[in-house]
Amino acid sequence: MTIDTALDQRIAAAFTYAFALHDLARTRWLFTQGPGERAAPPNRLHHNRRLLNHRARQVTMPNNDTLYSSAWLDLAGGPVTLALPDMGARYYSVALLDCFTNNFACLGPRTCAPGVRTFIIAGPGHAGQVPAALPADTMLVRAPCNDVWLLARLLIDGEPDLPAVHALQDAMTLAPASASPNPLATTPDETDPAAYLALVNEALGRNGVPAAEREMVAGMADLGIRAGERDAWRQMAEPVRQAWTRLYPALRRQLEQPPRSQAQHGGPRVSWQSGPDHIGNFGSDYAYRAYIALVGLGALERAEAIYSTALVDADGNLFDGARRYRLHVPADVPVNAFWSLTMYEFEPDGRRFFTANPLDRFAIGDRTPGLRRNADGSLDIAIQHAGPAEGSANWLPAPAGRFSLALRYYHPRAALLGHAFRMPDAQALD
Template identity: 35%
Template sequence: MSQTLAQKDVQVLTEADAYQIGLEAYMFCYPLVTMHITYSQCTNLEPGKKPGFGPANAFSHIRAYPDANFKAVVRPNFDTLYSSAWLDLSNEPIVLSIPDSNNRYYLMPMLDMWSDVFASPGWRTSGTGAQEWAIVPPNWSGKLPDGVARINAPTPLVWLIGRTKTDGPSDFDAVHKFQDGLSLTPLSQYKNSTATAVKQKIDSSIDMTTPPLDQVNGMSAAAYFGLASELMQKHAPHITDWSMLARMKRIGLEPNQKFDLSKLDAKNQQAVEKGAADALKLMVSKLQTLGRPVNGWNMNTDSMGVYGNFYIKRAIVAMVGLGANQPEDAVYPLNIVDSDGNPLNGENKYVLHFEKADLPPVYAFWSVTMYDKDGFQAANSLNRFAISSWMNLTYNADGSLDLYLQNENPGAEKEANWLPAPKTQLGVTMRLYAPKDVALNGYWNPPAIRKVK
């Protein structure tokens, strides 16, 4: 009698195989599990109680920049105001209506449950005029109203993380008007003047206090893979994932059945558990080397937002920056060391000098943001946490630009270009919105930050 594939796999699965597959499978599933826990928390709180939280199929708008004491998110930006929404397409498509932004930069990236950006309407792609999009679930074959364009979602749950360019607090009112013009409407209620409000059921069993990352990282291998197998039934892996799915099937992890670690023998169970634990350690250790180091900066311009089969990168980004954009929309050079190879420290004074021909190459705008060693903004006399290209900066006579990164005010003549620094180890992040090709292909790199001797 010929053996089935499953029977054969059980016989030939060695401890080494089980370990390696456990390690790979942990990283493969990490974004899916993390997105699920994040979704569960974000949609389990009444609207208005916490920024970014509220029912599915409704926007939660961030109305102001974070203040000096804000610590809910690491490395927040001071360039845009967010408009976040989780879309539940289980019953029908959702229509996204976007008003005319009057040429204001914005983007509305949409992530599937594997954390891949599959669409990003906005300034760079679809323009800034009024537009309507139906986000359609897999295998939906209905008809859309005239004037409503179709976006196919790979999974029935989608995270929309809108960002709208904001030129400081004086610009908030104008941005609020644009935000208030955004809407999400189930297709069956489109253009219905008596449309019902979004219904929400609060689930008291959901852990609302432990951050999603801590919940995911604290799971046992059995619980983690068990949840992943359930989620894969609803949120199908990408068609390019066949090879990974074939490997995971060897330990009993597949989309169409509940994972049960106890079906493996004791040694292989332990091997899978060790593989999962080591995968998380590997993700942490690879974080600093994931990008391209240049001039003391870490440049991440490849396989961001859409990861293909680069599963370890997808997992690491889900761990440290869930919701990352495609590089064509934005790149974030992260400073690691100064021109001497030393980490930046607020006890010192630094200059970031751009030659006229080497200013950050963007179609939209750029910024440099200051954080402390933990990735949070620090209080300062100007209440300034970032310097952006829209500001009234002082350029040198030759068109070059000097930014002063230091704790003390450099004086009235230089104050416009002063980025206040706390007296701790520093974290400096540059942001390029709609970067030009030279920033994506490595022909342009950020200049080194130089310590003032």
């Protein structure tokens, strides 16, 4: 893509700024208003009851370590009350994301006291405090916008653990205010720049523009970024519409490449990349925010979990299912909860999902039963399309073509947070 003119550059910047907002609103529409029986209205908990597999294609880069529970909150009509049961020693987190995909709160054992917990989640228009009728330790969580994504993760140790996790899910409650939530009026269409701007503007109108960005967003009005104005496309000058139409497909494809802001820490490594420390709370790094919305929507903040991704092997070559690889995992991975390694295949649009395989194994980690460890406690994981000759105990199946790997470190310790620990790169064996 060639961006030659000042207008082209401004449109590219406006698209990048708005992409995460658009992608979250698009996902919200799919889950609350989209076709099919799974759509649930806002302010209602929806529980995934099964471990996700290769057929799950709604949220990019899902995990296979937890069951998700989620709700799309509409706080314009008043706060909601979230009650959680005692999770015991089980890992869990409840991430609260604003309309731009920033984690403004993460509820769980890292941030909250153990036991039964109650939370009031209130939008920017709510001035009240915790009602006296609620438990004394109820926490008031103030959201910066009205549209909030509540995304809970509960650790699960395979199919036998499903009944226990289901019981915990069933004990979670979400009580909304009496006002009825407002649906999105714009139907998403990712192929049409006019629809893109309409959904962006509706989302901005519902939630408002952050105070620090109002002047910048006001400067995008002639480009069609106008909070609350769904018909801004017709109000733009014809040269601007033509530029949007010409640039839009390439701008979308360009997001598939990590931005320059996703720099390596600690030297010129070619494989594992965890990106900047502000993942999950992106500030003004709109390029990185857009990239994560595409490849890892709903990413947690780094203090809760570190995501490290590899697209290439130790020699810098793209992963290819036609080759075999080995990943050596040290005995002591510095986490307080757990770690896992997940395999993803690529969709044509750059999103990543699990790949079908004979083991129905989409991730491998420190909780995987039957792993064969070396004498020092380390692991050698076989990453390949066909089953390894030495057996399947340490096999992470790969697709036949291009793939990527993701390491998730939950409750990382200081060595990870300070970039002192690095996982070895995967070695190509042929």
